[in-house]
Amino acid sequence: MRFASSLLLTTALSFAIALPAQSQEFRTVRVGGETASPLLGGALLALLMFAIGAAGSDTRAAPPAPPPPPDPTPPDPDPVYAPPGGYQGSLRPRYVIGVTPYAGDPRLSAEPGDAGGFEVPEYLAGQFAGPINAATRYAEGAFGAGALVSVFDTGVDPAHPELAANLTNGLSHSYFSGPMTDLTGHGTHVAGIIAALRDGSGMHGVAPEAQIMALRAIDGPESERSGRFYENWEDAMLRSVEAGADVMNNSWTFVDQNGDPLRITGFADRAAAVTFFGSDLIGTMAYSAQQDLVSVYAAGNGNGGESSVAAGLPLLISELRDHWVSVVALGEDGLIADYSSRCGVAMSWCLAAPGTNLISVSAGGGYEFQSGSSMAAAVVSGSLALLKSNFPEITGATALRILKETARDLGEAGVDAVYGHGAIDLAAAMRPVGVLNVQMSGVMNERVAPLSGSGIVAPAGVASAFQAALSTSRLAVTDGYDRSFQVPMAAMVGTEGVTSPLPDLTRFTMRGASLGGPVETGTYLSRGAPVAGNALAMPDPSRFSGGHAGLIGDRAVSFTHMGEVASGLRFGVTGAHGAADGTGLASLSLSADIGSALFTVESGRVSERDGMLGARFHGAFGGVSATTEFLRASADLPLGRSGTLHLNASAGETSASGTGLLRSAHLRSESVGIGLSRVSDRTGSRMSIGLSRPVSVRGGELDVLVPIGVGAAADGVASSEVRTQSATLGVGAAEAPIDLQFGYEVPLGAARLGVAVSHRAGAPAGQGTSASFGVSFKF
Template sequence: MKSRLIATAIAVAFPALSHGQVAELLAAPLNSYEQLYNRVQKQVGADLAQARGYTGKGAVVAILDTGFEGSHPELKTQFASTQMFDASTGKYVAITDGNGHGTHVAGIVAGSTGTGYSYGIAPDARVLPIKVFTSSTWTASSTALAAGLKNATANNSVSVISMSLGGSGPLGGTFETALRNTVNADKLVVVAAGNSAGTDPQWPARYAKESWAKGQIVAVGAVDANNQIASFSNRAGDTANWYLVAPGTSVLSSYRGGSYAYMSGTSMATPVVAGAAALLEAAWPQLKAGQVAAILFQTATDLGAPGVDAIYGRGLLNVDRAMQPVGTLSVPTSGTKTVSTSATVLRTSAASWSGLRAAAAAGQFRGVSVDAFNRDFAVDYGAGIRAPARDGMAALLATAGRPLWVNEQVARDGSRFLSAVEVERPHGSFAGEDEQRTLVATSALFKLAGGKELALAGGSLAGRYFGLAELDGTLANPYLGLTRSAAQLAFGLSRGAWQVKAGVLDGGLNAAMAGQHGPAERASGGRALVGELNYAVDDAAMVGAQLADVAEADGWLGASGSAGLGLSSARTRTLTAHGSYRLSDAVTLAAQYSIARTSDARGDALLAAARGVRSEAFALGLVGHGNFLVGDRLSLTLSSPMRISRGTAKVEMPVDITAAGDPVFESRRVPLASTSRELKLALDYAMPLSATTSLSWVAALRDNADHVAGERDVQAGMVYRAAF
């Protein structure tokens, strides 16, 4: 059976044109006429998408219509073929249009910029002219439509097919077979809903509701400049889930004789949607036709009743939103892991901050992320690289205000025991049964026969057995601090002027110990094996060397990242030389220098590894007791925290998505060396006021803070402590 279709267009008077001034949006500048007369672009947000560089370059839209005027300035450079297929005769002919309807539609899809009074939704796309209407009656048979579909489907470059036409009933088996084949060939078909003001779309738009359409057919209705359904437009009806509306009243576009015309109809709304589909296809050629339609449906602006309704269907086409991410952005990785882009954060340490900061500023962490449709979007992962946390006055005061129970005992043989427990009374001072106690720190040193000793510690006192830390906490080896909240198990042996120490620091062990005394937060931390040899030169001087093998979990050199920018493990071997000299009974001069090599640093996302990393740290200090008052304590230190001197990180950066939908990675070597050196001068003086109270002053000056040249940090504060 043959059905006859009428091109659905309503001609509107062509008014005089005048100049106007609007900001230019495209790389090829719009002229003043285009800036003034193309409200459709703004109504659907196409101008915003074009301003971000989405212009449809590479996409081809087949338009089944009355033909095109080949010499029109809007279209003469936009054709995907030098000839036009005439479906009614089955022959290729010159590109012409004796009606003007097809020329108008083509200009809405892909009219070029800077050439006249209008321009297309996808001005850099190409259009393939397929004539399906006879020149004598301007009607089209279902047979001609089927032939036109076959021609478009056979063209591998075509991704979108636009049909601004419709009939009152189904179009017969020949056409339906051709349409099914088009769907199966992964083409998106955009069809006018019709101009009879009906409750349902006309055919072939109404085929969109069929299961075999696979969501690849989009029915398009028309709205006016106020986003109200046009009086002539067929409504969504039973095709609501596959129905969009777009501007379709008084739309300016190219016309016969090199002219321009305002026309109205769902014929005009349809190429607006087809142009938007071309933008998507050009930007992300890996998208399937069903995905393109789904994006247009999901990003549409809801109109009418909330949600999908029988008038507006999915709502108004929103090109700007369609070209933006849908759902949660994630990081493409070489494995099966899914990592959220927003959670891709690296909290650096002082050792790693300045090098990574410089690399991020140089664009080394720029790549792409993907949305729910596997579309790639440019992103700078360097924004997730955060500066290290600083030990400021607020943290010091907060620590000073903690209610602690401290118990210290010294045995006759020199063994020492110390514990600090934080007490919380959430329900008031007298609700003793509700007290929560958390072990903050503990230390036990057992003096054994034959110069042997056993040293146990947990919390902030772990590691104080080694090096200069027992002399003053500011002189502790910073590499041992990489174990984070570790527990200490160590042994010592003294023979004459020589002393040997060996032990382990373990984060998991500390969590278990703390859990015996109350709620404790289990941190994976790390583990360190420590060996130390000290030699007493005389009664006043001591020198020593320390070897440590530190294994970090979920971090490297103190930096801690999420899955996207994290390293799952790292191993650092360090050699430290230290020494002290007692200037007087009350004052000791001490110094230490550490060098280290970090290896086996591996990750499974953006950061793949850290290689050849060398680092160093030093400290020089004066420590005094009882200098001015009985029981006072003074420390003055000049130090440089851990600093990477050389090394690189291997970054596997996703930079593109192939037409097959697979991520493309670029392997980059990111330098990690610090760009400067921090020097920190710190003063800490504490004096007792009574048996239960004390007052202390602290001050610190950091030059090139966190090894960033020119960064300065000055802190000072006073702390009053009282025991109750």
């Protein structure tokens, strides 16, 4: 039941908002907005528009002729709603972030887009996009496409070139007779702040690709309006829900006979609100919130004091609190405007936004200044449209929560009675919040790995191949709001550093204990370890013939037995185990003396647990195990009486499987080395120098499972779907580094002790150099 008092107040609203206040610098305009002084505002606007080269008038155009007299009995609002619209949930460009894939590695980042490139005259003209940092969002490709905002106001000029493309005529509706018009320009100005086109001229809205659904119900002929405002308001909410609107903008307030806003504090409790608005309207409000429609209300131009009754309703109607926001206006200095109401008791669901001297489109063409909490509310509605457009997976309630929780604090610390949560900041609202997780299954949060501990750390000859293969893929990660962000997968591959040197101990074992000359028969036990430095491979103090055997890892123990099968022909069996990571090696070799030269062929297999070709996989990439079968050939050719030329080449085929994002791999790889050594006739010690290229990828493919996004929210419920994509990525040849090695070894009875230094060509001064030692015993 609606009482006579509410009808009288509604009628008073119609007259009060139509009468300008002549004694104020800012005239009270219809439905809660204010315009600047026509002379001052027109001059400022003309100067600004001239400076930015924008088209348009600096004053209002003449209003169109009034509509013909209405039918004495206005028809009921059209009960047939348009088909649902709104965003379709397609994946849109996301905020691309940098990552640190593994602790101890340098930060690998993909820089976000250049926000400065969007801060052009058109962006600056409106004087609201800059203060809310909208350019940071535009730099990542989001402009509001797919979002729908309903504007319940005085209508919208459908012919204005800044709005025509974004106005959805099929969904728009006028509660007065005749076509869509705007007799006052208020609704047009508000709609322009939300979604005026980004077309290179004039100004553009906060969400210039969002769609506007105009619902004209204010400032129409009084005979058509009296006693029907509540019904129109209720119908507008239902139309907005049915159309799939994300946001409903309400830039108006209730006023009393003196033109002062009706404050929420004038209503004692829920019963008083139901009495004023009626149970039907309150029920529709609750229904719209249940359907995830976010309602934005101007706090009012009350020259201070509490928020208006409509803006502050969640104080009394708790069902609205997650989907309702009161907006106060900021002045050009970024502080609360003198004319604006305050958040007051509505501070828990209140935000602040620019509202003073904002330039937007005017009815009939051109542009104009206006000020008021009406304008501030439109800035918030456009910001919500950007959030919903960019993150279709979140609900409207979550979008509003993000805008509040990321707002820039003003006034007293925390939520306060003047600014509420503070000034909206789209740069903060768009950034990831909380822990970032990689979704590892098709169901949200069913299986996750933290992004901070996920990545691939590989030797240079492997890392560059992985980076190139993953360079076209983007990995979706989710933040604390379950929003999806994209990370370049190539940025999650780091080059191995000092934390994981890879000594090649079999270069001791295959040579045996003798100094120079043929390898002797016998059984050998070898052990080696790095001493210091940050090179990528342990130096070879004896010769350059390790190849794929170097994959057995740090601090491995190696066992070799060499037996003679014929004169000058020896057969070897080698096994090695990496104690740190469980990597294993098994190989068979055949060595032959041909004249004074020694030729060796070795065939073997390296098994890597939690790794592949020396790379280590962490977090979301973890669970990778690989087997590499290799064939190695080497030659020791005498040079003079005590010198030797060492040649080595190794080729391998790797098969891997994984339980994380990397599902399988098939790779080809190779390693080569060349060196010179000389044996001392007096001491039997050996000195060596040479060049080697560690194991590097020559080709193959990776099979990966890539999370690419999150399903769109529907009917006010966030989706639990994680969209994934399986891909087979070709792997090309990698550029491998060159290591310069120097070694020295001496006999100690039945043992041999070797030390070596290695430097990576092209490494910065003071980096890329390491030292190592090894010892081998003959039994």
